[in-house]
Amino acid sequence: MKPEWNQWAQEAKQQFPEANSSLLPLLYRIQHAEGWLSDETIRDVASLLGLTTQYVESVASFYSLFYRQKVGRNVVHVCVGLSCALAGSDSVMEHLEHKLGIREGQTTADGEYTLLEAECLAACDLAPVIQRNLRFVGHVDPENVGRVLSDDGKEVNS
Amino acid sequence: MSQQYYLLRNREVPDIDQMPVYLAHGGYQALRKALNDFKPEELVDMVKKSGLRGRGGAGFPTGMKWGFLPNDGRKRYLVVNSDEAEPGTFKDREIIEHNPHQLIEGIIISSYATKAREAFIYCRGEFLFGSEQLNRAVREAYEQGFLGENILGTGFSLDLNVYRGAGAYICGEESALLESLEGKRGNPRLKPPFPAIAGLYGGPTVINNVETIANVPVIVSKGADWYTSMGTAKSPGLKIFSVSGRVQRPGNYEIPLATPLSTLINDYAGGMLPGRQLKAVIPGGSSVPLLTPDKVDTPLDYESILQAGSMLGSGGCIVLDDHVCIVGATARLVRFYREESCGKCTPCREGTYWMTDILERLEHGLGTLEDLDTLADVADNIGGKCFCPLGDASLGVLVSALQHFHEEFVAHVEQHACPMGERLYDTVNN
Ligand SMILES: Cc1cc2nc3c(=O)[nH]c(=O)nc-3n(C[C@H](O)[C@H](O)[C@H](O)COP(=O)(O)O)c2cc1C
Numbered sequence A: 001m002k003p004e005w006n007q008w009a010q011e012a013k014q015q016f017p018e019a020n021s022s023l024l025p026l027l028y029r030i031q032h033a034e035g036w037l038s039d040e041t042i043r044d045v046a047s048l049l050g051l052t053t054q055y056v057e058s059v060a061s062f063y064s065l066f067y068r069q070k071v072g073r074n075v076v077h078v079c080v081g082l083s084c085a086l087a088g089s090d091s092v093m094e095h096l097e098h099k100l101g102i103r104e105g106q107t108t109a110d111g112e113y114t115l116l117e118a119e120c121l122a123a124c125d126l127a128p129v130i131q132r133n134l135r136f137v138g139h140v141d142p143e144n145v146g147r148v149l150s151d152d153g154k155e156v157n158s
Numbered sequence B: 001m002s003q004q005y006y007l008l009r010n011r012e013v014p015d016i017d018q019m020p021v022y023l024a025h026g027g028y029q030a031l032r033k034a035l036n037d038f039k040p041e042e043l044v045d046m047v048k049k050s051g052l053r054g055r056g057g058a059g060f061p062t063g064m065k066w067g068f069l070p071n072d073g074r075k076r077y078l079v080v081n082s083d084e085a086e087p088g089t090f091k092d093r094e095i096i097e098h099n100p101h102q103l104i105e106g107i108i109i110s111s112y113a114t115k116a117r118e119a120f121i122y123c124r125g126e127f128l129f130g131s132e133q134l135n136r137a138v139r140e141a142y143e144q145g146f147l148g149e150n151i152l153g154t155g156f157s158l159d160l161n162v163y164r165g166a167g168a169y170i171c172g173e174e175s176a177l178l179e180s181l182e183g184k185r186g187n188p189r190l191k192p193p194f195p196a197i198a199g200l201y202g203g204p205t206v207i208n209n210v211e212t213i214a215n216v217p218v219i220v221s222k223g224a225d226w227y228t229s230m231g232t233a234k235s236p237g238l239k240i241f242s243v244s245g246r247v248q249r250p251g252n253y254e255i256p257l258a259t260p261l262s263t264l265i266n267d268y269a270g271g272m273l274p275g276r277q278l279k280a281v282i283p284g285g286s287s288v289p290l291l292t293p294d295k296v297d298t299p300l301d302y303e304s305i306l307q308a309g310s311m312l313g314s315g316g317c318i319v320l321d322d323h324v325c326i327v328g329a330t331a332r333l334v335r336f337y338r339e340e341s342c343g344k345c346t347p348c349r350e351g352t353y354w355m356t357d358i359l360e361r362l363e364h365g366l367g368t369l370e371d372l373d374t375l376a377d378v379a380d381n382i383g384g385k386c387f388c389p390l391g392d393a394s395l396g397v398l399v400s401a402l403q404h405f406h407e408e409f410v411a412h413v414e415q416h417a418c419p420m421g422e423r424l425y426d427t428v429n430n
């Protein structure tokens, strides 16, 4: 457990009127700092909030944005929803897999990138769409996916 | 097309997401008017009179929903559903990213009207920029005295919290959303009791969609009569339609209800891509039945779309052209429900798995005619037999596709391949 987590737990508890509502915000804050949620982190969060480890685990595992496995410094989500598929998202995924040398769900050996599928990201006007660390990049050109990885993750908004 | 904006005002006013710009363009005037000139009950009546219906999908009359809150002195909550994840829908994201103050103004007015003292925005976890925008705008609203104690000296007080979801479509369903907001897994609750009676932390709770609440300041400033001058008697007012798929100009279009679907597709969204024909439209997000081209002139209001065989839903309009394989498109959508089923009840959890399996087999030319019967049978075992509406939602496109495009399913079996090629779509914009 990191020394500052106790403080974060108190702040989360204060922000929301009932104690359990602080669980998701606290998990987010710790994941943001640590990159992912290890078994040990789950235990720590449980003790910080006075919950059981099993409870925290059952909640964390329900949500796809809580990473219970180590992920790369950059998490790339490729939208595979219908509108993106109609604009070529399957090609985007294939080109990214090729470029990174990994399959969907995997992390590059240098720990730089994790490649994941996303369901419709509510940005179908920008199809095909990816998110890098939850920042949108729209109108992705499958032939030029390098752009997605090399730029600074600046968000493209509609 | 020239257009007047009342909800997507960011299209006309750059930087309207910033407090000074919003104020300079009449922002928070509706709040002043509501708090100074109206009693809460009068505002509820105004919203009833406006005929505003929920824009989250079900189209339930908003004023009527507000009227269900029991008068028993318990603390009331207002929760805004910003979990937007219905495939094909992207209107709420534009509001929270680019016009967040209109939503916040709507929340304060709606809370005053419903006598809520604490409000929440449940923001989809993937909307990182959106939640940053909301947090900043909320902070600005506190600084201006529009939130907190004794708002504008009227004695009315309200706190507003932004809460981030963490990646689960089911949390858009209102009772699952409340579970998630209480720090639990997002499994739906048994209803009744409805949230108006026992919602957040067991208290009386109003839940409305982002677009619904963003309409409230407009109704307060322009009046219920103005609002009902648009649309039909049962479906009055304005709606944002998100158009995506095989059209020239995908995007959000804010138009009066009862505008013909063909006008939305051809005039606003620029029509089909060159040389392409319309094959089908999913008019209200991925959960509603598709419409065939003979229905393209249907007015976009709740009743007409229902009569045409679909639902207005969230207004997420996905357009398919003659190069799109219906089996592949259906497989893609049903797969979404498999991924997002919360797993609480068997027909949905297992059924969406089986249907996806069969559809993907069919799409790859590996299906049999018997598979088609099994598919219909599984669908029959889901319809009306699930704990929450997600199960039924997984059937909307599938059942209508089987009905209108049966020969295309059979062709996949007989040719042992997809007649339209391997992929749903290969290259961008062609
Ligand atoms: C599976 C499922 C997902 C839903 N997702 C959303 C959503 O993302 N946003 C939304 O506003 N309503 C969603 N709804 C509808 C809500 O349950 C609820 O009816 C709505 O938020 C009420 O607001 P309204 O009356 O203003 O439309 C969903 C419903 C179901 C069954």
Ligand code: SF4
Binding pocket: B170, B188, B340, B341, B342, B343, B344, B345, B346, B348, B349, B386, B387, B388, B389, B390, B391
């Ligand atoms: S219908 Fe699906 S999403 Fe709804 S409760 Fe059952 S398993 Fe969960």
Ligand code: FES
Binding pocket: A079, A080, A081, A082, A083, A084, A085, A119, A120, A121, A122, A123, A124, A125, A127, A129, B087, B088, B089
């Ligand atoms: S389908 Fe990709 S953003 Fe909607």
